[in-house]
Amino acid sequence: MILYKPIVASVVVSLMIAGLAAAQDATKRPPAPAAAAPAAAPAAATPAPATGGIPVGPEYKIGIDDVLDIAVWNNTTVSRTVPVRPDGKITLPLINEVQAAGLTPSQLRASIMAKLVEYMPTPELSVIVREVHSNKISVLGEVRKAGRYEITQRATVLDAVALAGGFNDWARRSKLVIMRHDGNTVKRIPVNYNRIVAEEDENVFLQPGDIVVVP
DSSP: OGGGHHHHHHHHHHHHHHHHHHHHHHHHSOOOOOOOOOOOOOOOOOOOOOOOSOOOOTTOOOOTTOEEEEEETTEEEEEEEEEOOTTSEEEETTTEEEEOTTSOHHHHHHHHHHHHTTTOSSOOEEEEEEEOOOOEEEEEESBSSOEEEEOSSOOBHHHHHHHTTSBOTTOOGGGEEEEEEETTEEEEEEEOHHHHHTTSSOOOBOOTTOEEEEO
């Protein structure tokens, strides 16, 4: 047994040295990177709010070819989207034909309510202008693109000339004429384009159905 003591001691010392070296190697080793957190799921896109027609003023007069939303509360039979016919009327269930052209949305609402009273005691409804197609003007004569143009807001003589692509070389800019229906007659309104541009005359606002003639 005495002969093996040096060998055992040598083995023990070797194991202690190996353990110390392993510990020092562990301290020198860089720490393992932390696990990346899972990416958050993208938020669901919020749907755009539905539009309720186009913005028109309270004095807007409904015209031919306009499209209207007639919504009767708690009654899907009468509620519908209808165009204004060339005769200026719309057709609805129960009450049949109703004059629409020339009325404001509020006036048409009152007219429909008066007819619906025969079928329901207290009708509640709304009239919304979904599309405007009645605001049309014509530009004729010495312009680059004579034709009929649809406008969605108040337009002036300058707007009409711009829509028609500007004047031709032979246009008489001081002799423009607006032809406007006034009942059973046609009113002629002289316009001097040059004076408007020079701010000597007021720009003239057009009405649906006006015809701008450029001689």
